[in-house]
Amino acid sequence: MGSGQVTSSVPSDFQGKHVTVAGLGVSGVPAAKVLHARGAIVTVVNDGDDARAREQAAELEALGITVRLGDGATLPEGTELIVTAPGWKPDKPLFLAAGKAGVPVWGDVELAWRLRGPDAAPWLAVTGTNGKTTTVQMLASILKAAGLRTAAVGNIGVSLLDAVLGEEQYDVLAVELSSYQLHWAPSLRAHSAVVLNLAPDHLDWHGSMEAYAADKGRIYEGNRVACVYNVADKLTEDLVREADVEEGCRAIGFTxxxxxxxxxxxxxxxxxxxxxxxxxxxxxxxxAEVSDVNPPAPHNIANALAAAGLARAFGVPAKAVRDGLRAFRPDAHRIAHVADLDGVAYVDDSKATNTHAAEASLAAYEPIVWIAGGLAKGATFDELVAKSAKRLRGAVLIGADRALIREALARHAPEVPVVDLERTDTGAMLQAVTEAKRLAQPGDTVLLAPACASMDMFTNYNQRGDAFAAAVRELGAGA
Structure with a gap:
């Protein structure tokens, strides 16, 4: 790890500064309000011009903020700073124009970081392809068990602007950061941080795996106490080695x-x-004991170790780690045990929306009847199937891109029976669970770990998981 301290000019106020906010929505509206309240001359630009956007625009215009709907490409004249929603891609014409004009671009995380007061709570920061939310929630639970005032914030729960500018006082913040947010947060300097894992994801946004990894690695820049990395994922350790940190900051592995x-x-x-x-x-x-981790699946134990590493870096006693892990309850649709029917466990991991998450889920059980499929988002499934083949009793495939998984199964697990469901109506999940029950034997696990996004058949992964749980209950009622 390199050593060096970065100082950046933090504006004490924005009085008279021409600021363009790119994008309405969850982060854009509060950013515009905060900047306007600090005296900035704010213009909001937004690609969309739908009913929701017009409603938000009216709210901001009533405050005296200029809003341009349907025109997110043009850089407003006189712009001195852009504050962007995290999802806006770096190659958008607005940002290319800003680069040519020498106009800096911040995300909402950068804005929050720069608006912190002199006695602001330090940040313990978490990123990674999978496991971020669970790890941040575990971390917050551990910090609370130590008697610290904290909140899980960032890409989860409370917005960072609200946490930084609100009346509530915190001792420390557990901060989830996406690769998008990190891309637009050049001066962020955490107390300690972790990159949980790295697998190809959002490459359409970042442009390459190298660019994606580099944005994740920004979380380590300027760390004061610990850069926590995954011993099993060399890429995360490489990012630590490349990071420019404060003198005395340590590399801490979890395994x-x-x-x-x-x-x-x-x-x-x-x-x-x-x-x-x-x-x-x-x-x-x-x-703590492995049994204190809920659920004690391997990838979740890794999340717990990462959370413990950050908490210990902050000086939390061992007892609080144990008590915090015992108190933690995972969100719905994350390796959630739904029921046992005729000696078969039914587990909902609808949140496994990519191959990396599905691989972790499949590694937690054996033997498995696997329910998978949906929107592949450009993913390939050969590596996932090859690694998991020996665990599979059978597979039931649903969704638009199920053929990609079926072909990978044919190549790497030809002996595994496969049921391919063409229907995409709301009753498809009941049929999928019924077919899985037929394939399963006592002692098996029927696992919904789709490795795909859900929007081809469902509103989101929550609705998909709810449909799975409802189908299991219906089968149980008829048993």
């Missing part, structure tokens, strides 16, 4: 195996810390 010095890991069913202990070459601190 599902026995930890070495400066690592957290697992020994005989116990989560242990060999990083934040005296004489870490000889000593280890017991933090």
């Amino acid at each position: 599902l195996g026995t930890p070495g010095p400066s690592q957290l890991g697992v020994v005989e069913g116990i989560l242990v810390d060999r990083a934040f202990v005296e004489d870490r070459h000889k000593n280890a601190q017991e933090l």
Whole structure:
């Protein structure tokens, strides 16, 4: 890791500054209001011109903010700063024009970072392809168990602007950051941070895996105490090595195996810390038992270790790690046990919307009847199927891109029976669960881990998971 401290000019106010806010929505509207309240001359530009956009525009125009609907490409004359919604791609004409004009572009995270007061709570920051939300929620639970005033914020829950500018006082913030948010947050400097894992995702936005990884790696820049990385994912360690951090900041690994010095890991069913202990070459601190992690699937244990690493970097005692993990309850549709029918477990991991998440889910059970499919978003499935083939009792495929999974199964798991469902109506999930029940044997797990997005058949992954749970209950009622 390099060493160096970055100082940036933080504007104390925006009085008279011409600021363009790119995009309405969850982050754009509050950003526009905050900037306007600080004396900025704000113009909001938005690609869309639908009923929702017009409603938001009217709200802002009533405050004296200029809004241009249906024109997100043109840089307003006199713009000195752009504050963008995180989802806007870097190659948009607005940003290309800003680059030529020397106009800086910030995201809402950057704005929040720069608006913090002098006594602001430090940030413990989490990113990664999968597991971010769970890890941040685990971290917040651990921090609360230590008696600290905290909140899970950022790409989850409370908005960062609200957390930074609201009346509530925090001791520390557990911050989830997406690659989009990190791309637009050049001066962010966390107390400690983790990149949980890296797998190809959002490449249409970033342009390449290298650019995606580089944006994730921004989370380590300027860290003060610890850069936490995944021992099993060398890319995350490489990002730590490349980061420019403050003097004395440490690289801390987490592993599902026995930890070495400066690592957290697992020994005989116990989560242990060999990083934040005296004489870490000889000593280890017991933090919690694997059974304290809910649910104790391998990838979730990794999330718990990452959360524990950040909490320990902040000085949290071991007992709070255990108590916080015991108190944590995962969100719906994340490896959620729905029911047991005739000796078969039914598990809803509808949140597994990409191959990396599905691989982690499949690694948690054996044998499995796998319900998969949906919108592939450009993904390929050969690696996933090859790694998981030995665990599969059968597969039931649904959704628009199910043929891609069927072909991967034919190549890498030809002996696994496959049911291919063409129907895409609301009754398709009941048929899928019925077929899975037929394939399953006592001791098996029927696992909804689609490895695909849901919008071809459902509103979102929540509705897909709800449909799965309802189908399981209907089968149970008829048993």
